[in-house]
Amino acid sequence: xxxxxxxxxxxxxxxxxxxxxxxxxxxxxxxxxxxxxxxxxxxxxxxxxxxxxxxxxxxxxxxxxxxxxxxxxxxxxxxxxxxxxxxxxxxxxxxxxxxxxxxxxxxxxxxxxxxxxxxxxxxxxxxxxxxxxxxxxxxxxxxxxxxxxxxxxxxxxxxxxxxxxxxxxxxxxxxxxxxxxxxxxxxxxxxxxxxxxxxxxxxxxxxxxxxxxxxxxxxxxxxxxxxxxx
Numbered sequence: 621x622x623x624x625x626x627x628x629x630x631x632x633x634x635x636x637x638x639x640x641x642x643x644x645x646x647x648x649x650x651x652x653x654x655x656x657x658x659x660x661x662x663x664x665x666x667x668x669x670x671x672x673x674x675x676x677x678x679x680x681x682x683x684x685x686x687x688x689x690x691x692x693x694x695x696x697x698x699x700x701x702x703x704x705x706x707x708x709x710x711x712x713x714x715x716x717x718x719x720x721x722x723x724x725x726x727x728x729x730x731x732x733x734x735x736x737x738x739x740x741x742x743x744x745x746x747x748x749x750x751x752x753x754x755x756x757x758x759x760x761x762x763x764x765x766x767x768x769x770x771x772x773x774x775x776x777x778x779x780x781x782x783x784x785x786x787x788x789x790x791x792x793x794x795x796x797x798x799x800x801x802x803x804x805x806x807x808x809x810x811x812x813x814x815x816x817x818x819x820x821x822x823x824x825x826x827x828x829x830x831x832x833x834x835x836x837x838x839x840x841x842x843x844x845x846x847x848x849x850x
Contacts, residue, residue, distance in 0.1 A: 621639065621640070621678045621679050621781045621818055621821060621822065622637065622638075622639045622672070622676060622677055622678045623637070623638050623639065623678065623680065623681055623814050623817055623818050623821070624636075624637055624663070624666075624667070624677050624678075624679075624680055624681070624702075624814070625637075625638060625678040625680075625681040625682070625713075625810045625813040625817055626659060626663070626681075626682050626683070626695050626698065626699055626810060626812030626813070627682070627683040627695065627715065627718070627808070627809040627810045627813050628651075628655040628659055628683070628688075628691040628692070628694050628695035628698075629683045629685055629686065629687025629688060629691050629692055629695065629715040629735070629809070630688060630691065630715075630735060630736075631646070631650055631651050631652065631688075631691075631781055631806065632648070632650060632783075632806070632807040632808045633649050633650070633651050633658055633659055633662065633691075633808070634646060634647065634648045634649070634662065634808035634810035634811070635647050635659065635662040635663045635665075635666045635675075635810050635811060636666060636806045636810035636811040636813070636814045637666055637667065637670045637814070638709050638811065638814035638815055638817075638818055639818075641706060641815060641818065643668035643811045643814065643815070644670045644711065645667075645669040646666065646808070646810055646811050646822045647662040647663075647665045647666040647669065647810075647829045648675060648806065648808040648810075649662055651691075654690065654694065655691055655694045655695070656694055657699065657841075659695070660698075674706075676696055676774065677706070678706060678708065678709075679708055679710070679711070679817070679818070679821050680699050680702055680703055680706075680708050680709070680710045680711070680817075681699075681710070681711040681712075681713055681813050681814050681816070681817025681818070681820070681821075682695050682696060682698075682699040682710070682711075682712060682713065682803065682813065682817075682832070683695060683713055683714075683715045683717060683718060683809055683810075683813045683831065684696060684712035684713060684715075684833065684834055684835045685714070685834045685835030685836055685837075686714075686715060686716065686729075686735060686737070686743035686762070686835050686836060686837050687715050687735055687743065687795065688838065689834075692834045692835075692836070693834070696712075696832060696834055699832070700829035700832055701829075703828075703829045703832075704829050706835070709819075709821050709826040710826065710827045710828070710829065710832060711816075711817035711820040711821050711825065711826070711827060712796075712832050712833070712835075713813045713816045713817050713820070714785060714835055715733075715735060715743075715809060715813075715835075716733045716735065716743065716744070716745045716760050716808040717754070717812075717816055718812035718813045718816060719733030719735070719781050719782050719807075719809065719812070719817065720732075720733045720745070720747045720754055720781075721754070721812040721816065722781055722802070722803060722805045722812060723748055723779045723781055723803055723805075724752070725732075725779075726752065727777075728777075728779045729748070729749075729776040729777045729778065730744075730745045730746055730747070730748055730757065730772065730773055730776045730778040730779070731746065731747045731748075731754065731775070731778075731779055731781075732744065732747075732758075732766070732772065732778050732779065732780045732781075732785070733745060733780075733781050733782045733785070734765075734780060734781070734782045734783075734784030734785040734788070735782050735783055735784050736782075736783040736784045736786075736787050737762050737784070737837075737838070739767075740764060741762050741763060741764055741765075741838075742762070742763055742764075742765050742768060742784035742787075742788065743760070743761070743762055743763075743784065743833065743837055744758070744760070744761070744763055744768045744784060745758055745759065745760035745761070746758035746771070746772055746773075746778075750763070757773065758772060758809075760837070761837050762837040762838045765784070765788045765791055765792075766791065766795070768792070768795065769792060769795045772796075776799070777799050777801065778796065778799055778800055778801065779801045779802075780792060780800060780801070780802050780803065780808070781802070781803040781805060783807060783832055789802060830837065
């Protein structure tokens with residue numbers, strides 16, 4: 621399946637084209653504020669680099685979160701609109717699953733993606749590799765970094781990745797010592813979102829634009845203010 625994938629969940633935005641488990645092209649950028657301009661340019665560029673036209677696409681995938689609330693909304697709104705206009709099958713992918721896929725390498729016992737959630741928290745999960753698949757061993761959610769680290773297996777070597785792992789690296793090293801390894805791979809996720817999205821669609825789990833929902837794990841600031849007024 622020829623699939624276009626988009627990730628705008630953090631400042632590391634990206635767009636990719638994948639087919640048959642291979643990445644044909646990927647365009648990465650860093651957005652200090654809003655993705656609204658860069659993501660459209662990246663989409664045009666990745667289709668051009670891949671030597672394709674939009675009409676050649678057979679599916680769409682988007683990182684549905686967690687991450688920046690604004691970034692998530694931009695990515696989901698864009699891909700919902702494209703799915704409506706094209707009637708292409710659509711898949712929503714967890715950004716934590718996509719980050720963990722970067723760590724699915726020989727010798728890795730536990731994969732721990734961590735995304736900075738601000739307010740002293742991280743969006744995080746932990747996975748154990750099972751062949752070419754991943755099994756969740758710590759549920760995805762919003763955690764205080766120390767609480768997340770306390771839930772990790774005590775006897776395993778672990779690989780960390782993400783903006784949260786970068787921000788709280790000293791804490792991780794203090795708690796886990798030599799058991800913690802930090803990936804130097806890019807935080808751009810569109811390629812991994814596309815690879816996971818391709819499997820989702822191949823399994824018949826197509827979403828309608830109306831069914832595609834964001835993955836937040838906690839209320840947005842606007843929702844918290846509204847709840848406080850009530």
